[in-house]
Amino acid sequence: MKDDALAARLVATAAPFCFAGAPEARAEADSALRVSRNFAPALFLFACIDMEQGRWDAARSTLSAPGLKGTPEANLLLELIARRLGAPDWRHAFFDSWLALGKPDFSKSPLLPEAMGMEYLLGVPEQNWDQASDEQRFALVALDVTLSKRRANILWLVKQIAATTSVPLLMALQAQLSAPETDPDIVALLLDDVEKRIQKVADASPPTQQLALFSLLKGSTATKPFQRSDLEALERVSAIPAWKQHSNGAFFQEMRSLFDGLILAPGHHAWRLVILAQGILLGLLLHQRADVTKTHLSEDEQRWMGRMLWDVGARLREQRSRLEMSRGMRLQNFSSELTHHVPDMEKAVNRWVELGVWEEAVQKAACYRWPIPSLQDEFYAARARDEAAWMTTFAGVGELP
Numbered sequence: 001m002k003d004d005a006l007a008a009r010l011v012a013t014a015a016p017f018c019f020a021g022a023p024e025a026r027a028e029a030d031s032a033l034r035v036s037r038n039f040a041p042a043l044f045l046f047a048c049i050d051m052e053q054g055r056w057d058a059a060r061s062t063l064s065a066p067g068l069k070g071t072p073e074a075n076l077l078l079e080l081i082a083r084r085l086g087a088p089d090w091r092h093a094f095f096d097s098w099l100a101l102g103k104p105d106f107s108k109s110p111l112l113p114e115a116m117g118m119e120y121l122l123g124v125p126e127q128n129w130d131q132a133s134d135e136q137r138f139a140l141v142a143l144d145v146t147l148s149k150r151r152a153n154i155l156w157l158v159k160q161i162a163a164t165t166s167v168p169l170l171m172a173l174q175a176q177l178s179a180p181e182t183d184p185d186i187v188a189l190l191l192d193d194v195e196k197r198i199q200k201v202a203d204a205s206p207p208t209q210q211l212a213l214f215s216l217l218k219g220s221t222a223t224k225p226f227q228r229s230d231l232e233a234l235e236r237v238s239a240i241p242a243w244k245q246h247s248n249g250a251f252f253q254e255m256r257s258l259f260d261g262l263i264l265a266p267g268h269h270a271w272r273l274v275i276l277a278q279g280i281l282l283g284l285l286l287h288q289r290a291d292v293t294k295t296h297l298s299e300d301e302q303r304w305m306g307r308m309l310w311d312v313g314a315r316l317r318e319q320r321s322r323l324e325m326s327r328g329m330r331l332q333n334f335s336s337e338l339t340h341h342v343p344d345m346e347k348a349v350n351r352w353v354e355l356g357v358w359e360e361a362v363q364k365a366a367c368y369r370w371p372i373p374s375l376q377d378e379f380y381a382a383r384a385r386d387e388a389a390w391m392t393t394f395a396g397v398g399e400l401p
Contacts, residue, residue: 007036015113021373040067106366115368168277222288238311252384267377283327306338358391
């Protein structure tokens with residue numbers, strides 16, 4: 001039992017190497033087997049490594065080993081091997097395999113490693129940083145702002161910030177610099193320059209709710225009530241017909257192309273930037289400030305503010321990503337409480353329940369816990385194109401994006 005406990009810790013260490021397709025993946029997984037020779041989760045990693053490398057016979061052999069043979073996880077991988085050889089891509093082969101096996105529930109699988117969370121960043125090899133273009137380096141800093149202290153020349157970075165017109169990269173930087181865990185020295189060096197540049201780009205760009213909310217909320221705290229002038233400004237924001245200009249899918253492809261060959265798991269890191277660029281924290285801050293404002297308003301003023309929040313939530317929901325839809329739904333739930341409009345309340349509750357059903361379906365397939373890099377890369381791209389369609393497909397509606 002002690003050997004298995006140590007092997008489990010070694011598997012947890014090895015899993016990110018497998019998700020990333022790192023050259024060290026096999027050696028890391030082997031370290032667990034040296035501790036516990038037939039440890040099934042370690043054998044599972046080996047099967048996934050072999051599948052990624054196209055070593056189908058080796059994968060089949062591993063999946064027939066004691067402890068793995070006959071498990072739902074092994075059965076799915078065997079079905080995936082059989083289908084992948086004739087399928088156009090990994091994601092359709094995976095989805096069809098899951099359907100063919102009767103949609104098994106992997107949400108509590110003891111064999112699948114934990115997914116590689118968005119907080120997980122892989123290092124940039126020094127040689128790759130040295131050879132990268134300015135565009136690539138700036139994207140890397142937007143991905144991981146700590147590089148501004150470890151790798152990037154600050155004067156160079158300030159110059160890049162002043163020159164860029166990329167709203168999503170600037171929003172990704174601003175999101176990191178606004179996070180409480182970010183090094184205060186980095187915040188002091190960069191936040192003012194980033195926010196000034198966002199404002200300048202916003203002034204020269206077509207209006208979006210994201211940029212208009214940035215201007216309205218900049219420098220404020222969650223406990224600060226809105227004044228009358230703020231609510232009048234929010235009314236103008238709520239009338240803007242788009243949350244943001246860039247699409248998640250196009251930005252994902254742009255970043256993935258920049259990271260390809262520069263850093264392992266380029267899709268994983270491009271997806272992290274997509275999330276950072278969405279401006280979710282703006283929606284959260286809007287909700288928090290509206291919440292502390294309501295006690296200062298009359299019932300008519302609460303309904304007025306509620307209608308504005310409903311419209312902002314609607315624009316967020318249109319974005320089709322899970323986080324943006326979720327934040328939009330939260331705003332609309334709160335809006336319906338302020339307006340006391342029963343049909344809106346029912347819509348908000350029904351949409352929230354529906355999103356939960358979609359999320360549960362994806363969790364049932366444990367989509368993000370299968371450590372096959374090519375499979376995960378396709379998952380990220382599909383989610384960036386239309387995450388709502390991605391989730392509803394697993395819930396039994398529509399086709400994979």
